[in-house]
Amino acid sequence: MTALPSSDDIARMDAADPLAALRERFLLTKGEVYLDGNSLGAASIDALAALQVAARDEWSRDLIRSWNSAGWFDLPVELGDRIGRLIGAAAGQVVVTDTTSINIYKALHAAIGLRPGRDVIVAEAGSFPTDLYMAEGVISALPGMSLRLEGRDASRIEDLLDERVAVVLVNHVNYRSGELRDMAALTRKIHASGALVVWDLCHSAGALPVELDASNADFAVGCSYKYLNGGPGAPAFLYAASRHLGQVAQPLSGWWGHARPFAFETGYAGDPGIRRFQCGTQPVLSLRALKGALDIWDQVDMQALRAKSLSLTDLFIELVEGQCAGLGLTLQTPRESAQRGSQVAFAHENAYAVMQALIARGVIGDFRAPDILRFGFAPLYLSHADVAHAADVLRDVLQTEEWREARFAVRAAVT
Amino acid sequence: MTALPSSDDIARMDAADPLAALRERFLLTKGEVYLDGNSLGAASIDALAALQVAARDEWSRDLIRSWNSAGWFDLPVELGDRIGRLIGAAAGQVVVTDTTSINIYKALHAAIGLRPGRDVIVAEAGSFPTDLYMAEGVISALPGMSLRLEGRDASRIEDLLDERVAVVLVNHVNYRSGELRDMAALTRKIHASGALVVWDLCHSAGALPVELDASNADFAVGCSYKYLNGGPGAPAFLYAASRHLGQVAQPLSGWWGHARPFAFETGYAGDPGIRRFQCGTQPVLSLRALKGALDIWDQVDMQALRAKSLSLTDLFIELVEGQCAGLGLTLQTPRESAQRGSQVAFAHENAYAVMQALIARGVIGDFRAPDILRFGFAPLYLSHADVAHAADVLRDVLQTEEWREARFAVRAAVT
Structure with missing residues (x-):
């Protein structure tokens, strides 16, 4: 020894x-050693400074004008592109919005819509539970769909792939064990079966290099309040590969995902780009703290x-x-x-x-x-x-x- | 004259x-007169002070412990009860979470689930558009459902009610004209037809007395960043009448709506109360600003x-x-x-x-x-x-x- x-x-x-x-x-x-940044990241000077500007100047003083003058309306796509750099996604494919759970719902629906005739979602028994709960929710509203779980009877994801599988929802890093999946290799196997993949990056975004584009991933979700240090409950992100944009639909079709949100049209017409995965008005104060928190990543x-x-x-x-x-x-x-x-x-x-x-x-x-x-x-x-x-x-x-x-x-x- | x-x-x-x-x-x-508080409410000293405490003490210093010590985890129901007082809802029926659009999706699904065999949603052509877009989203995932709009061919909601209507989604105050509906009277008519009602309170919560319980309303949604002054994009609220709790389901079944979120169970088991309408982790900084903003309402x-x-x-x-x-x-x-x-x-x-x-x-x-x-x-x-x-x-x-x-x-x- x-x-x-x-x-x-x-x-x-x-x-x-x-x-x-x-x-x-x-x-x-x-006097403290903080080893829980994988649950809630630490606060940075930059995040708190950004929050103060947002509260004092943008909200209190400029009020409604800040939607334009402070760029509030574009924060979801601006921050999406900045997180995109950290997860190997070229611009225009990531949006910061809502929660990881809700983004899983959108991504699963979008993937299922791209694989008509297939009726199975594959996920991991050892997944962070909300992934499974959201898959259950998707199934509850889509008659005929069912869920197969890796880890029951020692099965691996590879063993569960067949022509019925529409989409595989898989964690990049396991929330308990910390085990890291090989994204490129597993994506290849999933694609070989004709299915699509949704990667959950909650425990890898900001923790290690992620290569979504290079791995040919279809969709990904993740949160910004762990390694990205965006603040408690900061909005989550969603990635959709550019090859799918323009063809995808998701049922949380709120006005922020409309091609012309301020035309106040009666019928929904989804934005042709990544904004289609937006739904409603986002919590700006939380987004502004996240924006400050992301500054440090320019040096990493x-x-x-x-x-x-x-x-x-x-x-x-x-x-x-x-x-x-x-x-x-x-x-x-x-x-x-x-x-x-x-x-x-x-x-x-x-x-x-x-x-x-x-x-x-x-x-x-x-x-x-x-x-x-x-x-x-x-x-x-x-x-x-x-x-x-x-x-x-x-x-x-x-x-x-x-x-x-x-x-x-x-x-x-x-x- | x-x-x-x-x-x-x-x-x-x-x-x-x-x-x-x-x-x-x-x-x-x-030197300014701010007449846009129906879009984004003004900032209060209390809201900004609460935000600073949340950023400096709760996030920066106490970090992950604040989920318990600062009561972060219970903010959605605590703030829900406080807003409940302003909209005529007894405790345990309101939760502050997600966005109005997403809460409409939950409420429509919940109502439809309570009216099996009925396949029509009624809404207003002159509605704030996201209500219609979300109704379209609900329909897209539920084969056979359709949407009827008030205001086409001079129809009124009363004219559209029949045994096929599961739920009526209606704005309490019209976002353009400011017209106020009679909540009690219209709810009675909707119930007489066997349908349920979802009231959109975006332009009435904090603007006038609302009597959800007394009107026998079923569900309601609304936002907290207009007359309630919660801050830009502050999380929205959802009301579900206590008589429906325990029987309702909604497909955004994330871990925050689980009966035991920290048991990390593989299968979803919804909370028996209003928490079932929660989904994922909420933007705490925005919630804390809202909590501060609500203090003033105790004096109103x-x-x-x-x-x-x-x-x-x-x-x-x-x-x-x-x-x-x-x-x-x-x-x-x-x-x-x-x-x-x-x-x-x-x-x-x-x-x-x-x-x-x-x-x-x-x-x-x-x-x-x-x-x-x-x-x-x-x-x-x-x-x-x-x-x-x-x-x-x-x-x-x-x-x-x-x-x-x-x-x-x-x-x-x-x-």
């Missing part, structure tokens, strides 16, 4: 980090981001496994870095209480039922020293068994 | 206004609000008609105050240019195609003196014909 990295080794890693300076743009609490090289992400997660796995042997942890995340997103999960029998004890010590991760300790590593604002500190605290919490204290056992309403 | 009110008369009206003090809570620009008596609203719109109609005779204006709003919301519309052949000229002089209303000058009167922050000033400026713009200047002819992308 080789020695674990020393504090000098870790200091050298941080000194060599090309993204280290970006940390100063974030508002982090001293996605390959450097990926290198740092893997360096952080490799280090965490190495330190935790090296320091916590025999303390009840089981790694749930692929050890092979190419198959890993930017998070690390360990199972522990008392995961809920352990996480509460960690949080009490300032190491903020989260718990996922029934037994997962989940740690997200946002490369923009975390250092290797943070990782080492978190691993030390995890060891201490497990060795002292302080998680057994009664105060850590009571579950909050939302976890 | 009686004399028009003098400036002394108008000063007396303001001195007697029980809501006059509330104006100080709003951030208004000196809705009957006093209605009295002031009618006093303002009566005065505007009287002054404009008295001062602008022969200048090309035609009143589009009911002269009978009981049939009027809180806005006044005049048609003018060159309405677009006239409105631009008014805006250049600091009287901010809006234009609605093809020929409508629309003026909204938010009773919380407007005075009778504002109304008199606006009427004077309208007279001046029309008499001088300054609207003919070239700079007023070019239409902005969004108006």
